[in-house]
Amino acid sequence: MTEKVKVKHLTKIFGKQISQAKELLKQGKNKEEILAQTGCTVGVSDANFSINEGEIFVVMGLSGSGKSTLIRMINRLINSTDGDVEVDGQSVMDLDKEGLRKLRQDKFGMVFQNFALFPHLTVLQNAEYGLALKKVDQETQEKKAKDALNLVGLNGYDQQYPDQLSGGMQQRVGLARAIANDAEILLMDEAFSALDPLYRKEMQDLLLQIQEKMHKTVIFIGHDLNEALKLGDRIMIMRDGVVQQIGDPEDILTHPANDYVERFIEGVDRTQVLTASSVMAKAQVVNIAKAGPRVALRRMRENDISSIYVVDNENRFVGFADAHDVSDLIKKNSKDLRSVLNTDVPKTHADTPINDLINDISKTPIPYIVVDDDDHLLGIILRGTVLAAISGEEVSA
Amino acid sequence: MKGIGALPLADWINAGVDWLSKFTGFFNSITAFFQAIIDAIQWVFDLLPEWLFIIVILALTYWVKKDQKKLGFMIFEVLGLLLIWNLGYWRDMTQTLTLVLSSSLIAIIIGIPLGIWMAKSNKAEVVIKPILDFMQTLPAFVYLIPAVAFFGIGMVPGVLASVIFAMPPTVRMTSLGIRQVPEGLIEAADSFGSTSWQKLIGLQLPMAKTTIMSGVNQTMMLGLSMVVIASMIGALGLGTQVYFAVGRNDAGAGFAAGIAVVIVAIILDRITQSFNQTYR
Ligand SMILES: Nc1ncnc2c1ncn2[C@@H]1O[C@H](COP(=O)(O)OP(=O)(O)O)[C@@H](O)[C@H]1O
Ligand SMILES: [Mg+2]
Numbered sequence: 001m002t003e004k005v006k007v008k009h010l011t012k013i014f015g016k017q018i019s020q021a022k023e024l025l026k027q028g029k030n031k032e033e034i035l036a037q038t039g040c041t042v043g044v045s046d047a048n049f050s051i052n053e054g055e056i057f058v059v060m061g062l063s064g065s066g067k068s069t070l071i072r073m074i075n076r077l078i079n080s081t082d083g084d085v086e087v088d089g090q091s092v093m094d095l096d097k098e099g100l101r102k103l104r105q106d107k108f109g110m111v112f113q114n115f116a117l118f119p120h121l122t123v124l125q126n127a128e129y130g131l132a133l134k135k136v137d138q139e140t141q142e143k144k145a146k147d148a149l150n151l152v153g154l155n156g157y158d159q160q161y162p163d164q165l166s167g168g169m170q171q172r173v174g175l176a177r178a179i180a181n182d183a184e185i186l187l188m189d190e191a192f193s194a195l196d197p198l199y200r201k202e203m204q205d206l207l208l209q210i211q212e213k214m215h216k217t218v219i220f221i222g223h224d225l226n227e228a229l230k231l232g233d234r235i236m237i238m239r240d241g242v243v244q245q246i247g248d249p250e251d252i253l254t255h256p257a258n259d260y261v262e263r264f265i266e267g268v269d270r271t272q273v274l275t276a277s278s279v280m281a282k283a284q285v286v287n288i289a290k291a292g293p294r295v296a297l298r299r300m301r302e303n304d305i306s307s308i309y310v311v312d313n314e315n316r317f318v319g320f321a322d323a324h325d326v327s328d329l330i331k332k333n334s335k336d337l338r339s340v341l342n343t344d345v346p347k348t349h350a351d352t353p354i355n356d357l358i359n360d361i362s363k364t365p366i367p368y369i370v371v372d373d374d375d376h377l378l379g380i381i382l383r384g385t386v387l388a389a390i391s392g393e394e395v396s397a
Numbered sequence: 398m399k400g401i402g403a404l405p406l407a408d409w410i411n412a413g414v415d416w417l418s419k420f421t422g423f424f425n426s427i428t429a430f431f432q433a434i435i436d437a438i439q440w441v442f443d444l445l446p447e448w449l450f451i452i453v454i455l456a457l458t459y460w461v462k463k464d465q466k467k468l469g470f471m472i473f474e475v476l477g478l479l480l481i482w483n484l485g486y487w488r489d490m491t492q493t494l495t496l497v498l499s500s501s502l503i504a505i506i507i508g509i510p511l512g513i514w515m516a517k518s519n520k521a522e523v524v525i526k527p528i529l530d531f532m533q534t535l536p537a538f539v540y541l542i543p544a545v546a547f548f549g550i551g552m553v554p555g556v557l558a559s560v561i562f563a564m565p566p567t568v569r570m571t572s573l574g575i576r577q578v579p580e581g582l583i584e585a586a587d588s589f590g591s592t593s594w595q596k597l598i599g600l601q602l603p604m605a606k607t608t609i610m611s612g613v614n615q616t617m618m619l620g621l622s623m624v625v626i627a628s629m630i631g632a633l634g635l636g637t638q639v640y641f642a643v644g645r646n647d648a649g650a651g652f653a654a655g656i657a658v659v660i661v662a663i664i665l666d667r668i669t670q671s672f673n674q675t676y677r
Binding site: 100101 | 590591
């Protein structure tokens, strides 16, 4: 994994008495105290993280938590008070005006909450904007812009003006403008927040679709956790300018770093994030190489269950035995468990999102078994644990 | 206040004016420049026969009004211009137009860059704004005296006085139009790495176009309001007719020439107004 963007001790303080505020920040004072004492607003406080090439990195936080300030320091639309940003190893703070312009032209494409389309330009001209700045020849401009517009599903709208389009379509133009520019890094500041839920979902799907083809590095800002969970390879949660937690979606949901994050993730729709492996329960198993019907039956009695999973020496799933059948077998004095094994068991991979399973889980009478790539039995999915996990209770494995 | 006596403000200004008049070469070249513009415009007007002039105006109206309503106004133009022709004020009218167009042209050439500067620099704004107020509120007559001192009598000082009096709206509206471009759009342009020049040409000026055009429209109207005053220092045109009529106490002739001015004003106003409909 290549590090595309590296953020080091990045800090932004707005106001007049910057040095005083900086000092207080060092002493560990929070945003509120610093505002009260100096009148300065802490936008971002000592942020440290890296963003990998090709990932969607989502920054989350309530309004005023410093997300916009942070993203604008990455392309230096806002100058940081302290710290630095490296893009492909190049320090952004070291660049002169010309170098900064080149960097923005070559590496970045930005998408804005209120679209920020140029109202006096057509859709096509808007999409060409970045290329026109670079003085790319007209033919290439048009080709790339049209490709990008096609990609976002806007062919045929070339000659329209932005105000003739709906909000969702306008943001498609915004996205096309950023992509046409051959940007390696997309900066998306609440890009979908202003859209109606339906358009919003469409745009999220579109972004994922584009990402599958283009593998951009995306820094996506949002305040809707469900959106973050759906889009993010990793999520960073901020509060009052301070980073609270960075992790993949499952990580954040299952191991919130502190009370704030815990409250933050309350009430979120977990189905699209949690995978089979995070909700599975331990399965009672017997090894067919070592155990016969009697051992199996005893194990069931001990655990007060009516069926048991049977695996081979390498913990690969072989079948599923019912207590009834096993005791019949014992009565017949047979030792071959295999004859009563039921192999027709619903099976799912550990990485499958619960979202894809949830309907079937409630329908099958037999629990799902969860396996890994080599068919090793990892666990089973019980209806109760799934519901508990979705509602955010602790899952005991 | 009696004890102090009047400040010799008038003397100082006179001294300044005297000092400035040493730079005759400089003023002569300005005069030549202005005269060239004036002559060129007047030459075109003199070349056009009356009927062709009317057709040109109609075509211009048709073109600038695009899909706005225009038939009624075009009829007004024909009747108004025929009336002026009939009253024998045709050449006076073209001279008035020359005065207005050349002073507006110069006001635009100077005013728009000044407005841009004022929009881009807060310091420039602090300096320029009071000067504009001063230029616009000082009675227009006052400009005539130094204008005559430096440029003599005739069209040139008339144009110059009009430029000074009429320029402020163009400067102001240019600045306003540029400052009104939404911050978010400037940010978007910056985020893609545009230069200041690219921002100005590709975003700020196009978006400020309607506002700037309304400034230009006001400049023209103010320029027109100067024609009678400018006639006092020998600028020719309808203003001269009004001025003479006043001198002869001839109310009829005064009104006739006055109505011609109004007709010119309405035509100029409507045509320039239709420029500022949309920024596309
Ligand atoms: N230009 C500015 N001047 C002063 N304070 C600002 C400025 N921009 C942002 N802030 C403050 O910085 C904090 C973070 O703002 P912002 O980054 O816009 O948050 P978010 O995007 O997460 O809503 C807020 O408290 C905001 O009031
Ligand atoms: Mg924001």
